[in-house]
Amino acid sequence: MDIAINTSQSRYHVNEKGYYGNFGGAYIPEMLYPNVEELRENYLKIMSEPAFQEEFEQLLKDYVGRPSPLYFASRLSEKYNTKIYLKREDLNHTGAHKVNNTIGQILLAKRLGKKRIIAETGAGQHGVATATVCALMGLECIVYMGSIDIQRQAPNVARMKMLGATVVPATSGSQTLKDATNEAIRDWINNPVDTHYIIGSVVGPHPYPDMVARFQSVISEEIKKQLLEKTGKALPDYVIACVGGGSNAAGAFFHFTDDESVQLVAVEAAGKGVHSGFSAATSQLGKPGVIHASKTLLMQTEDGQIVEPHSISAGLDYPGVGPLHAHLYESGRGKFLNATDDEALAAAYELSLLEGIIPALESAHALAKLKDLQLKPDDVTVVCLSGRGDKDLETYIKHLK
Amino acid sequence: MNRIDQLFGNKPKEVLNIYFTAGFPNHGDTLTVLQALQDGGADMAEIGMPFSDPLADGPVIQDSSTRAIKNGMRISVLFEQLKGFREKIHIPVVLMGYINPVLQYGVENFLRSCQEAGVDGLILPDLPMDEYETEYKPLFEKYGQHLIFLVTPETSEARIRKIDSLSRGFVYAVSSSSTTGKDKDMKLQEDYFRKLQDMKLQNPVLVGFGIRDKATFQTACQYSNGAIIGSAFVKAIENSANLQETVQAFVRNIKQ
Ligand SMILES: Cc1ncc(COP(=O)(O)O)c(C=O)c1O
Numbered sequence: 001m002d003i004a005i006n007t008s009q010s011r012y013h014v015n016e017k018g019y020y021g022n023f024g025g026a027y028i029p030e031m032l033y034p035n036v037e038e039l040r041e042n043y044l045k046i047m048s049e050p051a052f053q054e055e056f057e058q059l060l061k062d063y064v065g066r067p068s069p070l071y072f073a074s075r076l077s078e079k080y081n082t083k084i085y086l087k088r089e090d091l092n093h094t095g096a097h098k099v100n101n102t103i104g105q106i107l108l109a110k111r112l113g114k115k116r117i118i119a120e121t122g123a124g125q126h127g128v129a130t131a132t133v134c135a136l137m138g139l140e141c142i143v144y145m146g147s148i149d150i151q152r153q154a155p156n157v158a159r160m161k162m163l164g165a166t167v168v169p170a171t172s173g174s175q176t177l178k179d180a181t182n183e184a185i186r187d188w189i190n191n192p193v194d195t196h197y198i199i200g201s202v203v204g205p206h207p208y209p210d211m212v213a214r215f216q217s218v219i220s221e222e223i224k225k226q227l228l229e230k231t232g233k234a235l236p237d238y239v240i241a242c243v244g245g246g247s248n249a250a251g252a253f254f255h256f257t258d259d260e261s262v263q264l265v266a267v268e269a270a271g272k273g274v275h276s277g278f279s280a281a282t283s284q285l286g287k288p289g290v291i292h293a294s295k296t297l298l299m300q301t302e303d304g305q306i307v308e309p310h311s312i313s314a315g316l317d318y319p320g321v322g323p324l325h326a327h328l329y330e331s332g333r334g335k336f337l338n339a340t341d342d343e344a345l346a347a348a349y350e351l352s353l354l355e356g357i358i359p360a361l362e363s364a365h366a367l368a369k370l371k372d373l374q375l376k377p378d379d380v381t382v383v384c385l386s387g388r389g390d391k392d393l394e395t396y397i398k399h400l401k
Numbered sequence: 402m403n404r405i406d407q408l409f410g411n412k413p414k415e416v417l418n419i420y421f422t423a424g425f426p427n428h429g430d431t432l433t434v435l436q437a438l439q440d441g442g443a444d445m446a447e448i449g450m451p452f453s454d455p456l457a458d459g460p461v462i463q464d465s466s467t468r469a470i471k472n473g474m475r476i477s478v479l480f481e482q483l484k485g486f487r488e489k490i491h492i493p494v495v496l497m498g499y500i501n502p503v504l505q506y507g508v509e510n511f512l513r514s515c516q517e518a519g520v521d522g523l524i525l526p527d528l529p530m531d532e533y534e535t536e537y538k539p540l541f542e543k544y545g546q547h548l549i550f551l552v553t554p555e556t557s558e559a560r561i562r563k564i565d566s567l568s569r570g571f572v573y574a575v576s577s578s579s580t581t582g583k584d585k586d587m588k589l590q591e592d593y594f595r596k597l598q599d600m601k602l603q604n605p606v607l608v609g610f611g612i613r614d615k616a617t618f619q620t621a622c623q624y625s626n627g628a629i630i631g632s633a634f635v636k637a638i639e640n641s642a643n644l645q646e647t648v649q650a651f652v653r654n655i656k657q
Binding site: 025026027028029030031033034172173178182185186189190192193287288289290291292293298300302303304305306 | 452453454456457459460463467470475476477499500501502503504505506526527528529532550551552553555556557560564575578579580583
């Protein structure tokens with residue numbers, strides 16, 4: 001394992017000004033400048049230190065349980081008459097890919113001498129992953145979470161509390177992930193010296209999108225190795241991942257972006273339908289603008305007010321998308337699909353019954369597009385199974401009729 | 402000559418600049434508040450263009466923005482309201498807002514509308530200095546709009562110099578590292594204010610964030626050319642039954 005330090009030649013990686021094509025940058029108020037600048041100056045330096053890499057790898061191995069398996073899903077493959085592999089991020093400690101990033105960032109925060117950790121969370125997976133590493137390192141942890149998400153992801157709220165974190169409800173705006181992110185950024189403005197903000201996806205001002213993508217790049221690094229072992233070829237035909245902010249997709253795509261034969265498929269949440277007014281399919285509904293200090297595609301009104309998104313899955317309920325994905329979309333390198341709430345629910349039941357794996361609602365969006373890709377019998381497809389469905393049981397039960 | 406430069410041309414002390422959100426408390430209140438500010442003796446006004454996600458603002462300005470948006474306020478509506486306002490208002494007026502609505506309106510369109518309306522300058526806290534310098538500076542100059550940058554207690558001296566060299570009109574010294582509307586003790590920031598004073602910047606300095614009454618205003622003025630009041634004013638007018646009176650009384654309380 002390494003942290004993808006020497007791979008920045010790709011034109012799909014960030015440039016020295018913090019941009020992916022036309023997207024990215026750091027549209028921050030001056031109050032945030034010292035924090036973000038400190039991070040920008042240090043992140044690559046720290047991440048390339050051998051001692052840092054060693055500690056990161058050790059924790060991923062012994063604490064998270066990596067490498068996560070690449071599982072050949074034979075009954076699912078049979079159903080779609082093709083070859084489907086699941087990258088089992090659901091088997092990570094805390095149940096999702098989010099922990100790859102929080103382990104990396106907590107080690108970085110410690111080296112920067114930070115004493116207090118803040119985070120935002122949607123589904124609660126990133127909040128749990130952050131609370132977990134804070135407990136591990138003995139650091140104070142404050143997690144901002146939209147009031148609506150606190151209700152629909154109750155088990156994760158309880159987990160965060162048991163792990164010693166303080167969960168602060170975000171009551172402004174749509175009371176979901178966007179607003180939790182606003183509150184976390186405001187907290188950082190008010191605590192500029194001792195606090196590190198662990199952003200949970202490839203969003204926010206540069207260097208966050210790049211830093212988080214590098215920590216998550218372990219996903220595609222492992223896929224390449226595991227696929228080679230299992231099939232004799234390192235390159236699949238398709239890699240599919242769901243996209244909220246886009247961190248599991250960024251990690252799953254990272255080492256494949258320059259292999260043009262690999263189709264990168266990003267699946268957004270269509271909610272009740274892309275044009276229903278209740279959707280979070282940013283690439284379809286968004287226009288370029290600035291959200292959370294990053295220039296990217298975002299859902300907004302004609303006069304630039306950010307629109308409240310909708311998805312049944314709290315982790316995809318975000319009106320923007322990381323600048324990397326805006327670039328993959330605009331350049332055509334990524335194929336952007338979307339799945340409705342109902343399609344995701346159906347896909348979750350399908351995987352449960354065919355493979356005995358209950359996926360997170362977020363990951364179910366990626367699974368839902370297997371039926372639409374017209375996969376051929378010899379095609380090899382890797383689906384990033386970003387998380388497990390325990391947190392979504394209540395939603396699943398409600399829809400089990 | 403730009404009205405901000407005119408104001409500071411005579412090296413005044415105790416300049417009072419008051420922030421309020423356009424279209425708040427009610428859709429049609431923008432000009433009423435502006436007129437009352439001038440009548441009450443405010444030296445400058447800062448009109449907030451409401452944004453759905455104001456990252457640098459605390460709850461008071463957030464709530465006023467949400468309400469203003471609900472009232473139907475938006476940039477194009479604000480320019481409608483400002484049409485002809487210069488027949489009555491002579492104090493400098495700056496617009497404050499976040500970059501996304503401005504990008505959607507179109508930066509050049511926006512600057513042109515500012516000039517046509519008689520606006521003197523802009524505060525766009527999330528427009529980075531680099532971006533301004535490389536992309537937009539000539540446009541701001543073409544339309545006679547001063548861009549006012551912020552400095553904070555954490556801003557390094559070298560960066561303050563750079564900010565001072567790019568700012569026009571004045572430099573906005575944020576009193577403490579915080580979002581708007583936090584009641585912090587001005588006295589704690591004396592070292593920072595002194596440092597700014599000793600740096601002898603080319604621009605005048607106005608202190609903002611946490612200024613809420615006569616006492617905090619006067620403390621800020623000891624070290625600067627004046628101060629900006631935002632949240633405290635917004636709170637004061639939020640439930641006012643008589644805006645004219647409330648606004649003028651607020652200003653008089655500070656100025657007398
Ligand atoms: C299991 C799971 N998958 C995906 C996501 C979406 O985030 P991202 O797009 O950053 O991978 C989340 C977010 O909470 C999640 O919990």
